[in-house]
Each structure stands twice: as structure tokens, then as C-alpha cells.
Amino acid sequence: MITLYNSGVYLLNGREILPEGQGEVPHHLSKETARKNTIAYRIMEKHNTSGNMNKLKLKFDxxxxxxxxxxxxxxxxxxxxxxxxxxxxxxxxxxxxxxxxxxxxxxxxxxxxxxxxxxxxxxxxxxxxxxxxxxxxxxxxxxxxxxxxxxxxxxxxxxxxxxxxxxxxxxxxxxxxxTYDMNCPEVVAVYLTGKPTHGVGPQDIALAIIKAVFAKGYVKNKVMEFVGDGIAHLSMDYRNGIDVMTTETTCLSSIWKTDEVVRQNLRVHGREKDYVELTPGEVTYYDGMVHVDMSTVKPMIALPFHPSNAYEIDELNANLEDILRQTELEGQKLFEKNVVKFRLLDKIVDGKLKIDQGVIAGCAGGMYENVVTAAKILQGKSLGNGDFSLSVYPSSQPVNIDLTKKGYVADLMTTGAIMRTAFCGPCFGAGDTPFNSGLSIRHTTRNFPNREGSKPGFGQISSVALMDARSIAATAANGGFLTSAAHVDYEESIPDYEFNKTVYDNRVYNGYQKEELSKDLQYGPSIIDWPEIPALEEHAVMKVVAYIDDVVTTTDELIPSGETSTYRSNPLGLAEFTLSRKDPSYVGKAKEVRALEETRQKGENPEATDEAFKKVMDTVRTIPGFESLDTLKTGIGSLVYAKKPGDGSAREQAASCQRVLGGSANIAEEYATKRYRSNLMNWGMIPFILKGETPFKNGDYLFIPNIKNAILEGKPSVTAYVLDDLAHGFELGIGEMTEDERKIISAGCLINFNRKSLG
Missing domain, CATH: 3.30.499.10 (Aconitase, domain 3)
Structure with missing residues (x-):
């Protein structure tokens, strides 16, 4: 059972939970003093250079x-x-x-x-x-x-x-x-109690937590601090498996209480000196609490297309048609503009869910204990010679070496599983893409639309459900029919991991503090310098070139993963893929607007050659005070509207690709993550906020006067105008920014800002 507290919580001696307002706080400690006793606060204080814990300026190790x-x-x-x-x-x-x-x-x-x-x-x-x-x-x-x-x-x-x-x-x-600048984040306790039962792995605990908190935004941009007596029951791999999935809650970061399990793991890796005992203070205040009784969590499956779309496997199997039909309906909304039809009900065979592919991989799935347990469950079994396949990616060569030494690689390969090297590809669509209409179960981190590599615009559709390695192996052992590991007998003991870093000594180049500045960087033909980015003008005209009304827009939809990775070093080449899976017309429309700005940058008036744009500017000049507006002193750019953009990956290309195509801003009801909003600002794009009905539609031009002054002065909002035959005013929020962020946007991007400030 997972419980979310509706108020702040005091944790006494790391064990006793006292909801705010429901009892006397020992020593009459104030909330603000008790807040400083979180592990997170003490770490941030150590790394803060501002002298003000409300306004952090962090330097990392x-x-x-x-x-x-x-x-x-x-x-x-x-x-x-x-x-x-x-x-x-x-x-x-x-x-x-x-x-x-x-x-x-x-x-x-x-x-x-x-x-x-x-x-x-x-x-x-x-x-x-x-x-x-x-x-x-x-x-x-x-x-x-x-x-x-x-x-x-x-x-x-x-x-x-x-x-x-x-x-x-x-x-x-x-x-x-x-420095990394932000307001001091709130800290939410994740109190783990109980012990996971047979068949339950770290992915199951993680999916249960994500399901409980994601939709509510309970930990959005906050720090999740793991405490509680249940931690003592978890191995290091198990903890890491839960921890890495905290990203899918949209939290800022995570931190755990440490103990002898951590010390021993660091000792195995030859780094015991890096162990520090970390515990919350005697009286610690948290801004919320997620209480998790791990003994109640069952093996889970997160159906397409988000880790929070999670069900107990037994619950799904008992209500197969109803749950799959609902998921099918929700999923089809994502592809309504494509020719494909998303189907899951077709996967029901003889009343059971038939899976086409299994993958255990990456930073979440490829850990030693996950692979060992999968091998134990599959020992002596066969994957069969049908459609179902299984790929296993150990997460590092030292892990692979120990698995090989202990015979688990041979055990898995004998079943028909394919062993691969350390690679993140299955997590973002660059490896093991299923066949069209295929359903893959994966112990990886994400199952967003097309994250597995399919291309709906080309008539392709497949999908991913997230599961723990244990239930993936149980499903593989059962001919590909969805099976909970709780219903499979297997030996749970795990032999101690033996870490051997010789391969790193032989292959990893460690040049820290050994820089050779006289050496040249080695370029290839697709490693291209960033193009020149214009600074922000006092006034701006922006055209809406994409209008996305999905509840959430992921970074994968803003700039696809997968084979586009080839072009990551070529800003203009990669930009050709921007919004290609969500709005294939975006790139062409953005380039048309960019051409107007390029004409202006040359000192030529784009009104002279573009009659439609001249009409837009004529409308601007009907606004009192702007009758003589000079187009050559008015920035021209494109913008994207989305309700809640930026869920998922940290990749800055979700913003930079818009920027090199002439993008000037996003407008959103809210931003899904801090990192996407930061990406926008670092690339000189304004992260506008709009509450209520949108007064514009796709293709409309907006005029935003005095925007540079509003940004630099830190104004919370600005008046903008929708331009058709008349100019209609409305308010656009800007949101809080640091002084440097305001200067970066004014300069046009981080590169321009640093060139100016650093000379």
C-alpha cells in the first residue's frame, strides 16, 4: 500500500512519523530549523556558493x-x-x-x-x-x-x-x-517499510511509486529522500533499480539514507573511502511523504505509453479486455493524425496476453542481480522457435565478466536469449525495435510513444510495456504469455558480486588534471559549429507554427530519439527531425518564418517581398503607440504552443532544434520539467505561460511589445496581441527567472551571453 500525506511531515529519529499539526514537535523545533535536518538540505548547503539557501548557486563534484x-x-x-x-x-x-x-x-x-x-x-x-x-x-x-x-x-x-x-x-x-542556479527545492520523504515478497523486483516498487505520484505532480521538481526501516531489506542493486526510476516521477533529484550495505558495495568496488553515513536529523521536517509498504507491492506492468500507466500483472490478467480496451482508446488519440491504428486487444490469445519480445537492459534492467535472477528463472527452459525473443544487455563489462565467470551468460544463451554488450539503445529506439504491431516488455526506463523505434508517419506502430526482469523471465519461460514472477518458483539467493575493474584500467582514458591543451580536437564531417543566434530585440513578432493540445508532450515528440542520434553533432541536420512524429509540417513552416528574420538581419525589410507579412505589420501599426514601428528593429521568430511540454529526456536538442530553425518561444500552461524550461532559456527562448483558453490558433501571428525590457526587469507578465484583421490583447506570463537567465535570453543564447561576459 502506498499512502501520500496531504501535509508536511516530521520524522522523529528516522522512524516515527508525525504529520504536521497533529502533535507536539520534540524540543519545540521550528519547521524551518527541522527542514535543515534533511539529508538533501545538508548536501545542497555544502555545495551552495551563494550564501543564501533560498537562492542556490551550486557547484558539482x-x-x-x-x-x-x-x-x-x-x-x-x-x-x-x-x-x-x-x-x-x-x-x-x-x-x-x-x-x-x-x-x-x-x-x-x-x-x-x-x-x-x-x-x-x-x-x-x-x-x-x-x-x-x-x-x-x-x-x-x-x-x-x-x-x-x-x-x-x-x-x-x-x-x-x-x-x-x-x-x-x-x-x-x-x-x-x-553555477547551477535555482530556488531551494522542497524535499519529500519516501518512507520504505516492509520487505518485498517473492517475485517482486525493484522495477515493481518503482512503478508502484510512479503510479501513485506522477499524475498528482506530488514530487514534481522536488527531491525524493528515501528513509525508513525497509531500506535495510534491500540490496544495493535493488536500491539502484528503484532510484533510477525516480526520474519518471518528474522529481528534481533523489537521495537515500546510507548504511553498511552501501559501505560494503563501495568496498567491493575499491572505494570504501567514498562511504559517508547519511541519516536525517533527530527531528526532520519534510514537505510531504510517500509511505510505501513494500510487502504489499505485487509484480507490476506499465502499459503504453507512460510508466505511470501501471497495473498489477494479476489485476491486468483478471481484467484483460477492459484494461486493454481503455489503453487502446487512450493510445489511439496519440496517433489520430497518422495512418496507423494502435491495437492491443489483438494480443489476447486464448484469454491470455501474448507478448512478442522481452528486453532486459540499461541502467535500470542490466544490473547484475536482475540478470542473475532472470537466468535462474529461465534455467533449463526454452524460449521456443516462435515470435517471442529475449535480449539481455549487462550494464557494464565488469558486470558481463562476472556473469560470464559464474555461468549465467551460458545459461541464458542456452535458452535462446541473445546476450549483448552495454548499450542504452533499447531505451530510446536504437536497438531491438519490435516488428510492426509488436508488443515488447522491457526492464528499461521508459515506454513513451515510438520510444521503441517505430514510425507512425510511415505506417509503423509497435509499443512497450515496462516490467521487472523477474516477470519478464517468467513470461519468457511461459511461452511469451504474460506471467507474474510471483507465481514462479525459483532460487532467490544471489551469489556475491565480484567487481573487476581491470577492463577499465585497460580501456578507459583518465585524463582528469592531465589536460594537453596543445592537442587538437578531432572533427568529422558532421560535427558542425553552432550557427549564429540573434539577440532578443525590444519588440517581437512571433508566428505560431505548431499547436499541440495533448495533455503532455514528451521530449521524444519534440525531437525524436533513435536513428536521429546520428545527427546529434550537426545542429541544422538534426533540426530537420524536429516534431517530425507529432507535426511533420513544423520544419517547413518554421523555416518560412526564419527566412523573414534572416532578411531582416541583412538590413532588408521583409515587408517589401512578403505581402502576407506586410499585412501583419500593418495590423501591428494599428496598436496605439506603435504606429511607426520599425520592422528592422523588431525581432521575427516562430513559437510552439503545447499544454505541458518537456516530459522525459534531458536532451537540450528539444529546445536547440527549435532555436536554430528560428524559434523564439514556447507557450504552455505549465512545463513538465525544470530541465526543459532551463533548456529553453539557455537557448534564448522565452518560456511563456498562459492560463485559461488560448486566444490564438495555429498559424496566427503574435506581437509582443517591450519584451526585452520585461525580461531584463523580471516582470511577471507582458501584454501580447493576436494579429488578424485587428489586434487583440491578452496577458502572457513569463515566470520566475534568475538574473543570469534573463541576461541569457536577452543575449539570444548561452553562447552569446558567455562571449559577452567572458570576452
């Missing part, structure tokens, strides 16, 4: 990126005045690992990454060695640290590390010795 983000980050930092990496910066190669499409482009990125590590003093992990988060757990995470990563699943809380996934712009700031 280490950073990490993978090979679809690090090229753009290094290029941005170089253009902004990068001298050397001032902190340990790990460059992993776990997303474009296969280099399977695009000719030399992926390996060109890898070569660039190694040359950057040599030149600037970084740590380079070659392809196939480890997925990004496993390497960071194995080699970098430790008690009381903060780590920043350009991947949304940057979570190492179980080690006592507060880790945050952000867009590349925030990593650039750290490389330039700047």
Missing part, C-alpha cells in the same frame, strides 16, 4: 555525458571560452554505441570525445564498456556528493549522491566555472 550530448556541450563550451575541464567530466559512449547507421558519423563523434578528453582533461569510456549511469555508480558516486549529468536518469541517490539530469547548457556553465 563531477559531471557525465554520453555520446549524443557531449559533442554539443563541448562545442558550446568551446565557443563560450572553455579553457579546460575544471572538474571530473566523464564522457561515455553508450547511446551511439553501435555506429550502425550514418556511415562514419557515430565513430567520428567517439573520436571527437576522446580528443576532447585528452585536450581538456576528461575521462573517456569507450563504446560497449558501460552504460553511463552504471559507470558513474561503479567509479564516481559517493556519500555527500553532487553529480550533474546530461541525461535525465542521472540518479545515484542510493550511494548518498544527489544527482541531477539536465540539458547541456547547465553542464556548459559548470565547465565555465559558473
Amino acid at each position: 563531477a559531471m557525465t555525458s554520453h555520446d549524443i550530448t557531449y559533442v554539443g556541450i563541448i562545442q558550446t563550451a568551446k565557443a563560450s571560452g572553455l579553457e579546460k575541464f575544471p572538474l571530473p567530466y566523464v564522457l561515455t559512449n553508450c547511446h551511439n554505441t553501435l555506429a550502425a547507421v550514418g556511415g562514419t558519423l557515430n565513430e567520428d563523434d567517439h573520436r571527437f570525445g576522446l580528443s576532447a578528453a585528452v585536450k581538456y582533461g576528461g575521462i573517456y569510456v569507450p563504446p560497449h564498456q558501460a552504460v553511463i549511469h552504471t559507470y558513474m555508480r561503479e567509479m564516481m558516486a559517493g556519500g555527500g556528493k553532487m553529480i550533474l549529468g546530461s541525461d535525465s536518469h542521472t540518479r545515484y541517490g542510493a550511494y548518498g549522491t544527489m544527482a541531477i539530469g539536465e540539458g547541456g547548457g547547465e553542464l556548459v556553465k559548470q565547465l565555465l566555472k559558473q
Whole structure:
């Protein structure tokens, strides 16, 4: 059972829960004093440089990126005045690992990454060695640290590390010795009690928590602090498996109470010195509490198309047609503009749900204990010679080595499972894409629309349901029919993991504080510098070129994952895919608006050659005070409207692709994550907020006067006008920004801001 408290909570001695207002607080401690006793507060205080805990300016202990983000980050930092990496910066190669499409482009990125590590003093992990988060757990995470990563699943809380996934712009700031700025976040306790029952794995606990909190926004942009006596029943892999999925709650970060299990795990990895005992204070105040009795959680399945769309497997099997029909109806809304028809009821065979594919992979699924348990469940079984297949991706070479040494790789391969190397591909559509109409069950992190690699615009549709490795193996052992691991007998004991980092000693380049600045970066033909980005003008005309009224818009829908990863180092090439799965007409419409701005940038008036635009400007000049508005001093850009954009990945390209196509702003009811809003601002785009009915439609022009002054002065809103035959005024919210964020938007983007401020 999972309970969400409706008020703040005091935790006494780490055990006793006292809801706010329902009893006397020991020592008469004030809320503000007790708030400082969270583990999270103490870590943030240690890393804050502002002297004001309400307005944080954080510096991190280490950073990490993978090979679809690090090229753009290094290029941005170089253009902004990068001298050397001032902190340990790990460059992993776990997303474009296969280099399977695009000719030399992926390996060109890898070569660039190694040359950057040599030149600037970084740590380079070659392809196939480890997925990004496993390497960071194995080699970098430790008690009381903060780590920043350009991947949304940057979570190492179980080690006592507060880790945050952000867009590349925030990593650039750290490389330039700047800070990560935000208001001090609220902290919500996740109180774990009880012990998981037979067949229940970390993914099951995680999905149950996500289901309880996501729709309510209970932990959005907050820190989840794991406490409670139930933690003692969990192994390190189990904790990590829950922790990495906290990203899907939309929380900012996570942190856990640490104990001897953590110390022993660090000892196994040769890093016992990085252990720090972390516990909440004697009297600690939390802004909320998620109370989880793990003994009540059953094996779960998250149906398409979100991890929060979760059910107990037994519940689904008992109500198969009703639940699948509802999921089918909800899913079809996502594809109403495409020619495909989303079907799940077709998967019912003889009253049971028939699965087509299983995958155990990545930072969530590919851990040692998950793979060992799957092998135990499947031992002596056969996958059969039908449609069902199973792929297993150990999360690092050290994990793979130990699994091989102990015979589990052979056991899995004998069943017909395919063993692969450390690779994140199945999590974002670059590996194991199912056949058309296929349903895949995966112990990975996400099951968003088309995240598995299908292309509805080309008539393709397949989908993913998330499950724990245990129930995936149970399903595989049952001929592909959905099966809860709770109903399968298997040996639960796990032999101790033996970590051997010799492969890292042999292959990983560790150049931290050994920079060789005279060395050159190694470029390939698709590694392109960022184009020039114009600064914000005092007034702006913006055209709505995409109007998305879905409840939530993911970053995968803003810029698709999968094979587009090939073009991550080419800003203009990648931009061609922007909104391609949601609104294929977007790119062409955005380019038309960009052409008007490019004409203006040349000192030529676009009204002279575009009659429709001249009519728009004539309408602007009917507004009192703007009768003589000079078009050459008025910025022209495009904008995207979406109700709640930015759920999911931290990838900054969701914003930068709009920007290089001439995008100036987003308008939203709210932003799904802090990181997407930060990405917009770092690329000079204004994250407007609009409450209530939208007064404009797709294709309308808006005039936003005095916008530069409003941004720089920190005004909460601005008057805008919808332009048709007349100008209709309405209010656009701007939202709170730091002083630097206001200056970045005014400059046009982070690169421009740093060029100016750093000379």
C-alpha cells in the first residue's frame, strides 16, 4: 500500500512519523530549523556558493555525458571560452554505441570525445564498456556528493549522491566555472517499510511509486529522500533499480539514507573511502511523504505509453479486455493524425496476453542481480522457435565478466536469449525495435510513444510495456504469455558480486588534471559549429507554427530519439527531425518564418517581398503607440504552443532544434520539467505561460511589445496581441527567472551571453 500525506511531515529519529499539526514537535523545533535536518538540505548547503539557501548557486563534484550530448556541450563550451575541464567530466559512449547507421558519423563523434578528453582533461569510456549511469555508480558516486549529468536518469541517490539530469547548457556553465542556479527545492520523504515478497523486483516498487505520484505532480521538481526501516531489506542493486526510476516521477533529484550495505558495495568496488553515513536529523521536517509498504507491492506492468500507466500483472490478467480496451482508446488519440491504428486487444490469445519480445537492459534492467535472477528463472527452459525473443544487455563489462565467470551468460544463451554488450539503445529506439504491431516488455526506463523505434508517419506502430526482469523471465519461460514472477518458483539467493575493474584500467582514458591543451580536437564531417543566434530585440513578432493540445508532450515528440542520434553533432541536420512524429509540417513552416528574420538581419525589410507579412505589420501599426514601428528593429521568430511540454529526456536538442530553425518561444500552461524550461532559456527562448483558453490558433501571428525590457526587469507578465484583421490583447506570463537567465535570453543564447561576459 502506498499512502501520500496531504501535509508536511516530521520524522522523529528516522522512524516515527508525525504529520504536521497533529502533535507536539520534540524540543519545540521550528519547521524551518527541522527542514535543515534533511539529508538533501545538508548536501545542497555544502555545495551552495551563494550564501543564501533560498537562492542556490551550486557547484558539482563531477559531471557525465554520453555520446549524443557531449559533442554539443563541448562545442558550446568551446565557443563560450572553455579553457579546460575544471572538474571530473566523464564522457561515455553508450547511446551511439553501435555506429550502425550514418556511415562514419557515430565513430567520428567517439573520436571527437576522446580528443576532447585528452585536450581538456576528461575521462573517456569507450563504446560497449558501460552504460553511463552504471559507470558513474561503479567509479564516481559517493556519500555527500553532487553529480550533474546530461541525461535525465542521472540518479545515484542510493550511494548518498544527489544527482541531477539536465540539458547541456547547465553542464556548459559548470565547465565555465559558473553555477547551477535555482530556488531551494522542497524535499519529500519516501518512507520504505516492509520487505518485498517473492517475485517482486525493484522495477515493481518503482512503478508502484510512479503510479501513485506522477499524475498528482506530488514530487514534481522536488527531491525524493528515501528513509525508513525497509531500506535495510534491500540490496544495493535493488536500491539502484528503484532510484533510477525516480526520474519518471518528474522529481528534481533523489537521495537515500546510507548504511553498511552501501559501505560494503563501495568496498567491493575499491572505494570504501567514498562511504559517508547519511541519516536525517533527530527531528526532520519534510514537505510531504510517500509511505510505501513494500510487502504489499505485487509484480507490476506499465502499459503504453507512460510508466505511470501501471497495473498489477494479476489485476491486468483478471481484467484483460477492459484494461486493454481503455489503453487502446487512450493510445489511439496519440496517433489520430497518422495512418496507423494502435491495437492491443489483438494480443489476447486464448484469454491470455501474448507478448512478442522481452528486453532486459540499461541502467535500470542490466544490473547484475536482475540478470542473475532472470537466468535462474529461465534455467533449463526454452524460449521456443516462435515470435517471442529475449535480449539481455549487462550494464557494464565488469558486470558481463562476472556473469560470464559464474555461468549465467551460458545459461541464458542456452535458452535462446541473445546476450549483448552495454548499450542504452533499447531505451530510446536504437536497438531491438519490435516488428510492426509488436508488443515488447522491457526492464528499461521508459515506454513513451515510438520510444521503441517505430514510425507512425510511415505506417509503423509497435509499443512497450515496462516490467521487472523477474516477470519478464517468467513470461519468457511461459511461452511469451504474460506471467507474474510471483507465481514462479525459483532460487532467490544471489551469489556475491565480484567487481573487476581491470577492463577499465585497460580501456578507459583518465585524463582528469592531465589536460594537453596543445592537442587538437578531432572533427568529422558532421560535427558542425553552432550557427549564429540573434539577440532578443525590444519588440517581437512571433508566428505560431505548431499547436499541440495533448495533455503532455514528451521530449521524444519534440525531437525524436533513435536513428536521429546520428545527427546529434550537426545542429541544422538534426533540426530537420524536429516534431517530425507529432507535426511533420513544423520544419517547413518554421523555416518560412526564419527566412523573414534572416532578411531582416541583412538590413532588408521583409515587408517589401512578403505581402502576407506586410499585412501583419500593418495590423501591428494599428496598436496605439506603435504606429511607426520599425520592422528592422523588431525581432521575427516562430513559437510552439503545447499544454505541458518537456516530459522525459534531458536532451537540450528539444529546445536547440527549435532555436536554430528560428524559434523564439514556447507557450504552455505549465512545463513538465525544470530541465526543459532551463533548456529553453539557455537557448534564448522565452518560456511563456498562459492560463485559461488560448486566444490564438495555429498559424496566427503574435506581437509582443517591450519584451526585452520585461525580461531584463523580471516582470511577471507582458501584454501580447493576436494579429488578424485587428489586434487583440491578452496577458502572457513569463515566470520566475534568475538574473543570469534573463541576461541569457536577452543575449539570444548561452553562447552569446558567455562571449559577452567572458570576452
